[in-house]
Amino acid sequence: MTNREAMLEKLESLDAEHAKAVAGGGQKYVERHHARGKLLARERIELLIDEGSPFLELSPLAGWGSDFAVGASLVTGIGVVEGVECLITANDPTVKGGASNPYTLRKSFRAAQIAEENDLPTINLVESGGADLPTQKDIFIPGGRTFRNLTRASAGRRPTIALVFGNSTAGGAYIPGMSDYVVMVRNRAKVFLGGPPLVKMATGEESDDESLGGAEMHARTSGLADYLAEDEYDALRLGRRIVARLNRERVSGETFAEPDADPEELLDLIPADLKEPFDPREVIRRLVDGRGPGNEQVFDEFKPLYGPSLVTGWARLHGHQIGILANAQGVLFSEESQKATQFIQLANQIDCPLLFLHNTTGYMVGADYEQRGIIKHGSMMINAVSNSTVPHLTVIMGASYGAGNYGMNGRAYDPRFLFTWPSAKSAVMGPAQLAGVMSIVSRASAASKGQPFDEEADAQMRAYVEQMVEEQSLPYVLSGLVYDDGVIDPRDTRTVLGICLSVIARQPIRGTQSWGVFRP
């Protein structure tokens, strides 16, 4: 099988997983929703965003591998509305009425974090039955943060807009309640703290949905709705008009050269077997701006002769200068760590965003390396990554094992955005290595106790662990846990990073001069 065939197979599988998220609650519920004259979450988004504009869906595989539907009954993403980049979320009412589960929370918190870090207005397309009650213990307490996020976004001058298409009751009522602008759809929106049965129980009062929380009532009487929409289309139109008047800068139409090499060839480049290294310069050439005025060389490599297992250098992507750190031979040695540290410091000195391209098996082990201070040097790199204040972007192309994941700006190091290729694998170490280590440890343990070692059981254990770790290190698993912002087609990487950099460029970039103490 060629590299391309192997990658295409993985991409086909990715499409199938994405299709599960798109299918929402399945054909029956989608049809019922349509029959009620309602639009699906993604249909609403398609109408909300500017025609022809790109839409970067975030965390589409959230909930993958869990008991909950892939996508976690919520769609989130970055889209352009009236020329303004916005963070958009939309409940998927075909999945259990759009109820929130623990993965929904993770996904929505991640979206809120992206809006906060990148100064984006938020548009929430609301239609949710509230909490998925069987999981209430997991979401009730942390879920409160949803509302805190909304008002803190408002305080941070990041406007919040709620377009209410349907149910938004009980706790959900605070979503419009905490939003800066509220649009409700006539005869559809239902926003109250307690519905007729609860009111009857609490006070004995007879009431109905409309008087408690109808769009018309909120627009004319309570004032919770700022705009009364005739229908869903009208709500989306009003949402667009609100954004048009946010007095925000519109996205630029600057032009730049396309890559010198065809991104399509990325599929040939990534080896089917990650044991086989590949030259990240070939990847970089297919991601960054091509030669053109002001960009006479596409990649200015820094320290090319030192620490050759990590490639560092400067390039432009969609006109934005970036510094790139890319693993070349998998292993990080002391030299690579020192080189990375210096390069991160340089990027901070010149306020330049950094892009990390992972294909690492981790920091080198062995007596020689330990004695030469690999821990100090790895720490130095992690120190630099942790304290750097320029925006970081991470793409996991292949392996991302051990502390290499940390040093190369894994999820725990809060890159602004982190995307994964279908070829990626992340774990504390390789599956075979991990199983082998466990085997060696148990063999030693048996030996020290003087017990006989069960070779057959050991073989079984190794096979089991190897398979389990292999499965757990697949990108879907980590994506399902919202440990990345999505699994992407390598050929889309330039576009994805272009959107990220466009969003990042909205705010001034300030590098730091203060670092943790570097051990020399």
Next chain:
Amino acid sequence: MTITRLLVANRGEIASRVFRTCRRLGIETVAVHSDADACLPYVREADHAVRLPGDAPAESYLRADLLVEAAERAGADAVHPGYGFLSESAEFARAVEAAGLTWIGPAPGSIEAMGSKIEAKAIMKRAGVPVLEAPPDPTEADLPLLVKASAGGGGRGMRVVRVLADLEPEIAAAKAEAASAFGDGTVFVEPYVEHSRHVEVQVVGDGHGGVLVLGERDCSTQRRHQKVVEESPAPLLPDATRTALHDAARRAAAAIGYRGAGTVEFLYDPEGDRFWFLEMNTRLQVEHPVTEAVFGVDLVELQLAVAERGVMPDVSHGSPLASQGHAIEVRLYAEDPAAGYQPQSGTLAAFEISTGSITEAGAGIRVDAGYETGSEVSTFYDAMLAKVIAHAPSREQAVRMLAATLRRARIHGVVTNRDQLVRILGSEEFRAGAVSTDLLADGSLAVAEGPADPAAPRAAAIALAETTRRPGFPVAWRNVTSQPQRTRFEGDVVVEWYGTRTGYRVEGNDVIAVVPTGSTDEWRVTLETDGVRTTYDVAIRGRRGAETVDVDSPLGHTALRRVPRFTDPAEATKPGSLLAPMPGTVVAVHAEPGADVTAGQALVVLEAMKMQHTVSAPTDGVLTQVDVRPGIQVAAGEVLAVVSTGTGSTDEGEA
């Protein structure tokens, strides 16, 4: 008397056409123009121009006094009347001559004699030319009959009567229409010849009995008695009949000592191979270019020569005049054949008709246009935009060349009869030469038969998508694809497409390329179907989201109107709204607000282009709103009134 400076008391293409000959002959030119016409090309083409204040013909081109005054002020020594307007007004001819100016046309007496169809028939009958006459008291056996206005022209005021009981009311209606249109309510009745052809003979007289006959033209292809396609020579005409027609025309012109260019019109019955005199037009005809093409003469030059010197110039250069090849003219009108030929107005966003390159002897395209790209088309005057004339060695070649030229023409912004012309030229009947005044009667050629090229909306959607491109990003890029993008056009045309990493994916075609051609609003889209590539030129204009898109391809033109994704409910048209079908003046409102109305009941009457259009109630209901009153001008699409069905309106809020 030598003409040095000539005023054309007309507008548009005929003014341009007369100016062309004048320029070639070294004669200075003067244009007159109404306010609406101030920016038309003919005004610029003239050496001098005189404004006639106002828009309506009655204020401008029909004002003999102002025209003579304009000629005097501009120092003109001759007046060419063109066709229509005052071209057949003896009174105007006399006023011109009284002012000491040369009148390019026949003697006022000839105009008068031929102007009354009743008198003309009498003269022709005396000269031995066959005429059509109905008995004074027609019976069932004389049906069908045709009621015509004596002073009429261009088919106005003509009515066919097939039931005897209809005769009196039709005469009354024709009288009323003739009185309002021509200021003369005289009408007459003649037998109506079914499946007849309209054949006319071009003559030029020297005023002393000398008559040059320049062949005949067949003008049978008509819609509502208005000529649409004209050709010379007339197809499928026995030689003996042809000769007889020419002789009859010669006798007719000689009988009145005719001076200048004129046309003797005959009704020809192909079944019986008989013809009758219809009328004589004492002017240059719209369709004169086909005669010019096949005879290689300049009729305006002949008109000027006769007017200047009173003798017929030698146009035959010694050898007998002979018709060469075949010429066909089509009249391109700003009108909608699919909507009862309603006149159309607007800005011609593009108006380009290629004359191509003339590679063979005797083959070529001539375009006589009154408009150009950017011109405003009003409904004050005749709706003809241009004449396109093809001349080729054979009729077949001329038909093909003309159809191709029309198909490839870029005409944007105003609905025209172009497609209908292409269909006429492509129809079997026409190709066979079986022309008749009935060709367009059943309306089958008014609308396209099959669906239009389905690829045209796709090309439009892709070009529209391309206008939304943010540099560096694939259009409508999605990392998770959930649905196609939808571009909606009026008429329930929806194009579903996907943005891809490198371009577009649309069902039915491979999108090969979309490139801008000059401005950002014009694109060239190349689509491939089954390995065959076709290029579409797409021009976009109008407000973003509600654009008008014109697609031109070798397969023809498609005009599309984008349906906006959203409508502000405050701007939406209420259900039951009656919209003005065309720009015009409200002449009557037949019901008060609050009145109960029944489906089909006439509510508002509009007048446009001297035609009255009635807007009726679409359903039974209550007239809830009337927005107009008699006398006011309305634009096409304006709301005239609202009829509510009375029940089932509970879901209507107080928007």
